[in-house]
Amino acid sequence: MLLGLAAGASILAVAIIGLIIYEIVNSASPAISKYGLGFFGHQTWNNYTVFGAATLIFGTVVTSAGALLIAAPLGIAIGLYLSLFSARRTAAIIGPLVEMLAAVPSVIIGLWGIIVLGPFLRSTIEPWLHDALGFIPLFGTPSATGSGVFTAIIVLGIMALPIIAAITRDLFLTVPSELKDGALALGATRWEMVRGVVLSSMRPGIASACILGVSRALGEAIAALQVIGSVFQISSNLFAPGNTLGATIAIQANADNSKLQVASLFYLALVLLAIELLVNLAAQAIVRHYRVPSASGPTIVAAGAPN
Amino acid sequence: MASLDYTRPLTASGNLRRRRVVDRLMRGAATAAALAAVVILGLMVFAIAQRGGSQLSVAFLTQNPPEQLYAAGGGIANAIIGSALMVALATIIALPIGVLIAIYLTEFATARAAGPIRLALDLLYGMPTIVIAIFILGLLVVGHGQTGFYASLALAIIMLPLIARTTGESLALVPKELRDASHALGISRWRTTVGITIPSALGGIVTGTILAVARVAGETAPMLLLASVFDNTKTSFNIFGQALPNIPYEIFNLAESGGTVNVAKAWGAAFVLVVFVLIANFVARALHHRSTRMMTGR
Amino acid sequence: MSNKTQTRSPYSVMDEPHSEIDAATAPVVAPLAIEVADSKDETPPSREVVFDLRDVSVYYGQALAVAGVSLEIHRNQITAMIGPSGCGKTTILRSLNRMNDSVSSFRLTGSCTYHGNDLYASGVDAVEVRRRIGMVFQRPNPFPKSIYDNIGWAPRILGMRDNLDERVEKALRGAALWDEVKDRLKTSALGLSGGQQQRLCIARSIAIEPDVLLLDEPCSALDPISTASIEDLMQDLKNDYTLVIVTHNMQQAARVAERTAFFSLDVSGGQRKGILVEYDDTATIFTRPADKRTEDYVTGRFG
Numbered sequence: 001m002l003l004g005l006a007a008g009a010s011i012l013a014v015a016i017i018g019l020i021i022y023e024i025v026n027s028a029s030p031a032i033s034k035y036g037l038g039f040f041g042h043q044t045w046n047n048y049t050v051f052g053a054a055t056l057i058f059g060t061v062v063t064s065a066g067a068l069l070i071a072a073p074l075g076i077a078i079g080l081y082l083s084l085f086s087a088r089r090t091a092a093i094i095g096p097l098v099e100m101l102a103a104v105p106s107v108i109i110g111l112w113g114i115i116v117l118g119p120f121l122r123s124t125i126e127p128w129l130h131d132a133l134g135f136i137p138l139f140g141t142p143s144a145t146g147s148g149v150f151t152a153i154i155v156l157g158i159m160a161l162p163i164i165a166a167i168t169r170d171l172f173l174t175v176p177s178e179l180k181d182g183a184l185a186l187g188a189t190r191w192e193m194v195r196g197v198v199l200s201s202m203r204p205g206i207a208s209a210c211i212l213g214v215s216r217a218l219g220e221a222i223a224a225l226q227v228i229g230s231v232f233q234i235s236s237n238l239f240a241p242g243n244t245l246g247a248t249i250a251i252q253a254n255a256d257n258s259k260l261q262v263a264s265l266f267y268l269a270l271v272l273l274a275i276e277l278l279v280n281l282a283a284q285a286i287v288r289h290y291r292v293p294s295a296s297g298p299t300i301v302a303a304g305a306p307n
Numbered sequence: 308m309a310s311l312d313y314t315r316p317l318t319a320s321g322n323l324r325r326r327r328v329v330d331r332l333m334r335g336a337a338t339a340a341a342l343a344a345v346v347i348l349g350l351m352v353f354a355i356a357q358r359g360g361s362q363l364s365v366a367f368l369t370q371n372p373p374e375q376l377y378a379a380g381g382g383i384a385n386a387i388i389g390s391a392l393m394v395a396l397a398t399i400i401a402l403p404i405g406v407l408i409a410i411y412l413t414e415f416a417t418a419r420a421a422g423p424i425r426l427a428l429d430l431l432y433g434m435p436t437i438v439i440a441i442f443i444l445g446l447l448v449v450g451h452g453q454t455g456f457y458a459s460l461a462l463a464i465i466m467l468p469l470i471a472r473t474t475g476e477s478l479a480l481v482p483k484e485l486r487d488a489s490h491a492l493g494i495s496r497w498r499t500t501v502g503i504t505i506p507s508a509l510g511g512i513v514t515g516t517i518l519a520v521a522r523v524a525g526e527t528a529p530m531l532l533l534a535s536v537f538d539n540t541k542t543s544f545n546i547f548g549q550a551l552p553n554i555p556y557e558i559f560n561l562a563e564s565g566g567t568v569n570v571a572k573a574w575g576a577a578f579v580l581v582v583f584v585l586i587a588n589f590v591a592r593a594l595h596h597r598s599t600r601m602m603t604g605r
Numbered sequence: 606m607s608n609k610t611q612t613r614s615p616y617s618v619m620d621e622p623h624s625e626i627d628a629a630t631a632p633v634v635a636p637l638a639i640e641v642a643d644s645k646d647e648t649p650p651s652r653e654v655v656f657d658l659r660d661v662s663v664y665y666g667q668a669l670a671v672a673g674v675s676l677e678i679h680r681n682q683i684t685a686m687i688g689p690s691g692c693g694k695t696t697i698l699r700s701l702n703r704m705n706d707s708v709s710s711f712r713l714t715g716s717c718t719y720h721g722n723d724l725y726a727s728g729v730d731a732v733e734v735r736r737r738i739g740m741v742f743q744r745p746n747p748f749p750k751s752i753y754d755n756i757g758w759a760p761r762i763l764g765m766r767d768n769l770d771e772r773v774e775k776a777l778r779g780a781a782l783w784d785e786v787k788d789r790l791k792t793s794a795l796g797l798s799g800g801q802q803q804r805l806c807i808a809r810s811i812a813i814e815p816d817v818l819l820l821d822e823p824c825s826a827l828d829p830i831s832t833a834s835i836e837d838l839m840q841d842l843k844n845d846y847t848l849v850i851v852t853h854n855m856q857q858a859a860r861v862a863e864r865t866a867f868f869s870l871d872v873s874g875g876q877r878k879g880i881l882v883e884y885d886d887t888a889t890i891f892t893r894p895a896d897k898r899t900e901d902y903v904t905g906r907f908g
Contacts, residue, residue, distance in 0.1 A: 002497035006411035009404045010420075013471070014427040016464060020434070020442045027445040077340035085334050086341070087709060094341050096592065101348045103588050105525025107555050108355065108577045111562050115570060116354050158347055165344065178746035182806070185704060186759035186813060187736025189330035196758055201749045212433070219435025222527040222559065246437045246528075253441050253532050262449065269441045273434075280433040284426075313737050313816035314720040319730040322764040327730070 024273055028266035030259060039267060045232040045248070051264035053271060055232045059149065059242040060218060060272075063228070066153030066238075067160050067217040072210045074157075075164025079209075082165070083172035084180075084194055095169065102162035110226030113155040118146025118227055126150065126239050140237030147229035149242040155223050160213035167209035171202055204290035211283040219276055221246030245272045352581070358571065359578025367575055372539050372557075377566050383576050385542040389551030393455050393534065394524050396546060397462035402516055404463075405470030406505075412471075413478040414500055432468040439464050440529040453536050455546035458553075461529035469519040470512075477511020477598065478504060510598025514591045521587035525580055527555035535560075554580050652679035655817060655847045656701060661715035663696050665708070671696050671879040673715070676866055683839060683848040685858035685887065688868030688902070693879025694851045697868075698819050700724075701849065702738035703731040720816075736763065738817040739810035744826045745802035747794035747809075752786050755794045755805055756812045763813055772812055779845075780808035781838050800831025804838065811846070818842065820850040824857065836861050855903060858887065865890040867899045 025032075031039065031051065042052020078098060082091045126142035133139045143150070175198050183193035199206070221244075229241025230251065245268045253265045319327050370382035408428070412421050443461045481504050489499040505512070534550040537543065543551050554576055561573035656678035663671040671693030678684045686694040696705070703724065705711040717724045724734060748755050756773040765772065773790070777783040782804045786797070794805055803823055810818055820839075824832040839848055839861050852858050858865050866884040870877060883890060883899045894900045 002410070002500060003415055006407045006415060009407035010411045010416070010424045012404060013408055013431065013467065014423055016467075017427045017430055019446070020438070023442050023445050024438070027449075074340045074343065077337040078344055081334075081337035081341040085337050094345060097348055098341070098344050100585065100588060101344060101351075103521060103584055104348075104351060105527070105555065105580060105584060107525060107527040107558050108581060109351070111558060111573055111577055112351050112354055114562060115358075115574075116350070161344060161347075176746070178742055178744055179748065181704065181740075181742060182746040182748065182809075184707075185702065185735055185740035185742075186809065187732055187739075188759065188762055189326050189732050191330040191333040192326065192762045194333075196762065197748055215433055219433075219437065221435065221437035222531070226559070226562065246435060249437050249441055250528055250531050253444055254535070262445075266441065266445060269438050273438050276433055276435055276438070277430065280430060284429065311737075311814060311816075314722070317719070317722050317724065317726075317729040317733050317737075319733055323730065323733055323736075326762070327732070 021273070024266055024270050028263055028270045031263035031267040032270075034260065035264075035267070039264075040271075043232070043234065045243075047252070047261065048258060049260070051261065051267075053245070053268055055234050056243055056245045056248055056268060057271065058234045059228065060244040060246070060275075062238075062242070063149060063152045063156055063224060063244055064214050064217040066149075067156035068210060068214045070153065070157035071160035071164050071213050071217075075161050075209070075213060076168050076206060078161070078165035079168025079172055080194060080198075082169040084175075084198065085190065095166075098162050098165050100162075101158070102166065106159065106220055106223040107226070109155060109159060110223035113151060113223060113227040114147065117154060118143075118151045120146075121151055121154065122146035122239075130239070137236040138238050140235075140239055143229070143239040143241065145229070145241075147227050147241055148239050149228060149235075150238040152224050152228040152242070152244070153238070155227050156217035156220055159220060159223065160217045163216055164209050164213035167212060168202075168206055171205040171209065172198055175202070204286045208283040208286045211279055211286070215276060215279045215283070218279065219246060219272065221250040225250050245269075355574065355578050355581050358574035359576075359581075362571055362575025363578060368579070371542060374540055376564060377568055379568050383554065383557055383572075383579065385539065385552040386554045386557040386576065387579070388542055388544070389455065389534070390524060390553040390555070392544065392546050393459045393462060393551060393553060394520055396456065396459040397466055397523060398516065398520060400459065400463040401466035401470055401519065405467050405515075405519075406474050406512060408467075408471040409474035409478055410500060410505070412475055414496070414504065428468040428471055431464065432472070435528075436461075436465055436526055437528040437532075440532040443529070444532045448533060453533055453550035454548060455534060455543075455551035458529050458534040458550070459546070461533055462523040462526060465523050465526060465529075466519040469522060470515045473515025473518065474508065474512045477508040477514075480511070480599070481507045510594055510601065514595045514598065517587050517591040517594070521584045521591070524587075525555055525584060527559050530556040531559065652682065654678070655680050655720060656849075657716075657718045657721075658697075659716040661697070661700070661713060661717050663693065663700060663705075664710075664712040664714070666710040666712075669876060669878045671868075672871070674881040675715075676881060676884045678847065678849060679864070680847050681843055681845075682864060683843050683850060683862045685862035685865045686849070686851045686868060687853075687855055687858045687865060688879075688882075689870060690853075691877075691879070692868040692870050694868050695821055696879070698821055698849060698851045699740075701817075701819055702740055703729075703734045704740060706731050736813065737815055738819060739813070739815040740819045740821065741803070741806050741810060741823045743822045745799055745806055747797070747802050747805050749793065749795060751791045752794045752797070752805065753790040756809050759809065759813045765813065776808040776812035777805075779811050779842070780804045781834065781841070782808055798831070800827050800834060803827060803831065803835060807835075807838065807842070811842070815846065817847045817849065820848065822851055822853060825853060832857070855891075859891050862887045867894075867896075867902060869898055869902065 035042065035051065039051070039053050040057060041054055043054045044050045044052050045055065082095050082098070086094065122143050122145070129139045130142055179197050180193055183197045188196065224244045225247035228243060228247055230243050230247060231241040232243055233240070235242065249265050249268055252261065366380070367382040368387065369384050371385045372383070373381040408424065412424060416424065439461050443457050447457050447460070485503055485507065486499055489503045490496070494502070530553050534553055535556050537550045537552050539552050543549055558573050558576045558580065561569040561576065654677050658674055658676050661671070661674045662669060674697055686698060688694055699705045700713055700717060701724070713725055719738070723729070748758065750758065753773055756776050757769050760766065760769060760772055774783060777786060782801060785801060794802065797805060807818070824835050827835065836857065839850070842848060850862065863886065864884070865887040867882045867890060868879055869882045871880045883894055883896045885895070890899060891903050894903065
């Protein structure tokens with residue numbers, strides 16, 4: 001009986017995935033048959049009649065790429081600090097704090113993003129970047145409100161950071177102490193040991209950690225919605241408002257919309273689902289192919305330290 | 308190759324000085340990155356404590372919002388109750404299913420059967436919550452309207468992989484000898500699982516459940532799609548009949564509607580939610596340490 | 606410094622060695638005939654002192670791990686450290702190139718000098734120390750890189766980039782590994798056998814031209830044939846380097862070392878700590894030890 005129940009529950013998990021894919025494809029089908037692949041090239045998103053995803057895909061890719069650009073180096077550095085550079089006691093304090101950052105609900109990070117971070121970026125960082133690097137189109141006129149792609153990049157970066165940090169820390173802790181000792185005994189400094197023995201042998205695992213981090217940024221709807229400004233446009237100016245797939249679904253999806261709009265939102269969800277499935281399968285494939293220690297999402301791990 | 312003078316002092320000299328500088332720079336950078344993360348958390352916690360803490364009062368926790376959206380006063384009592392109900396129902400749904408999946412994976416499944424199930428759990432784990440929310444919207448809400456139960460279903464799907472994973476991890480820690488001993492006594496497999504394995508892994512199951520609860524208590528995307536149309540001046544217990552007010556949507560809505568009074572209330576609600584999430588994480592961490600120490604003797 | 610080197614007398618110990626003497630790694634079949642290293646240079650004339658330890662004690666936190674060790678280690682000799690588990694041999698060995706630094710509770714008292722320079726003086730750079738004093742570990746630990754890069758890595762980071770190919774070849778020849786790997790230098794070092802891996806680790810160490818090689822039970826994970834080849838190699842290496850070897854295997858100490866230090870556990874005063882019992886020419890340690898505890902150990906009466 002237990003076996004039956006347990007097997008049934010497991011089949012349910014697989015069935016849910018299937019059902020999600022079926023339901024989203026099915027609900028999106030009116031939009032798919034109307035727009036086809038042209039959906040991805042179309043920039044207009046008119047709330048009643050015309051729907052195109054180009055601005056949203058652009059916004060999603062730009063914000064996630066920017067978030068990764070910030071979170072990857074910082075996250076890997078934190079992973080190194082917690083696993084190889086810090087004293088055991090310090091790691092036991094800072095490690096949980098970093099994990100706590102991952103536990104803050106996105107709506108609260110978004111709230112902080114609009115009320116505290118956005119105005120600060122608008123009044124300080126954006127003018128400074130504009131003055132120093134304004135000749136690059138990326139750093140155009142600072143935003144009017146503090147909402148925009150740049151703020152979204154920072155907020156999503158903050159959300160991806162603890163994930164990359166926690167996974168790479170666990171990864172680096174698996175480096176055998178014999179290897180580390182071997183490098184140190186050859187007269188290498190700690191950093192040389194890290195570069196030569198740790199980073200070089202852990203590249204696939206680091207890549208998969210970054211993929212899982214960016215996956216969080218790609219799929220985040222609420223915090224992005226709160227800080228990005230919700231304007232359907234493609235702008236070279238990072239400080240301009242924009243929009244993302246998740247944010248648009250979050251604010252527009254309710255049962256009262258026109259059938260075509262609902263279907264278009266499901267089409268967006270299908271795009272998001274496809275990106276996420278690809279990204280997660282890629283991370284898994286890397287892990288499996290290189291047989292690196294499994295880099296799954298952060299669970300609670302006793303903060304370890306070098307010895 | 309010129310032989311080196313091994314008797315000279317053991318201080319850093321030659322290119323080692325430059326290498327030492329690089330070493331210090333890189334370690335300093337890593338330390339700075341860790342401090343940056345802590346500072347970001349600190350700034351966030353400070354903002355929440357400063358702006359939200361001042362909102363906190365007995366009235367804020369025990370009263371419903373005022374009739375007028377921008378009026379001062381009132382509280383988030385109905386949202387606290389609604390969130391508690393929906394999260395509780397989600398837990399009631401997800402906990403047995405999650406534990407059963409973990410049992411199947413660790414106790415029964417062949418490698419071939421385990422593959423697709425693990426893959427499904429990993430994909431669910433990585434699935435954006437907005438996608439899960441719109442899935443429930445299309446499946447149940449379109450044509451029928453929102454209810455707290457539908458929101459609970461979305462939360463349950465989010466909880467499922469979390470509970471299954473932590474439960475699986477703690478089941479895997481239960482020593483094989485313990486099971487073998489039970490089997491040797493002629494006790495059937497499922498009795499062993501129910502009587503020996505699950506109780507031994509109980510710490511891990513509780514830890515995983517608390518973490519999952521803390522995670523979904525703040526989930527906003529499902530609430531926006533599935534529990535956002537309600538009379539916010541009333542408390543509702545009718546979870547199967549209507550959408551229930553809830554904290555995440557309350558924070559989102561107050562912040563979006565703008566105005567000093569509402570934003571201040573948003574911080575107050577954020578304070579309540581963060582305190583809950585942090586306490587839950589702290590408890591889960593403490594339990595995790597205790598139970599792994601019991602299981603591994605470390 | 607004695608010249609009691611008439612040795613060569615086979616010294617038999619009891620049939621059943623203590624479990625510490627890892628039977629698997631002992632190529633000698635019982636009854637154990639210990640053959641003492643052949644000291645060809647009859648009287649070692651006042652050898653140059655490389656390490657000079659005076660009253661060295663090691664603490665981990667409050668706990669005293671090794672107490673009051675005093676010994677001199679001489680240039681171009683093989684010095685063995687033997688004794689039962691937990692007697693502090695490895696701790697002392699790792700103290701010689703500051704490998705214990707990463708243990709935060711580690712503390713050392715007494716004087717520990719290397720060519721007259723205090724190893725633990727302030728201002729001493731542990732990286733510089735290890736650059737001169739290399740180490741080979743219990744289990745072979747090649748990097749997950751190619752054979753070539755395993756050898757070339759340290760010379761590169763140390764700035765010895767000129768003629769790297771020659772340096773790699775010389776190191777591999779020095780470790781008697783060249784002929785076996787010269788055709789597959791670009792393949793992963795992890796594909797080598799255990800014995801080859803350990804010789805690779807020795808080659809890796811000598812590629813940066815150190816002064817001293819510390820060997821921490823280098824053969825404990827190897828089969829008898831690999832063990833024999835490492836022991837042969839050590840005899841070659843001592844012409845260029847000073848070697849210090851920790852071993853569980855008494856026969857090995859007897860075969861390879863000129864000098865042997867016997868460590869033991871001292872439990873007096875209710876405190877378990879490692880002590881140096883006796884340090885002398887290997888022949889003396891194995892044939893006419895001055896201390897009863899040494900005699901008990903080398904004859905197998907005590908582990």
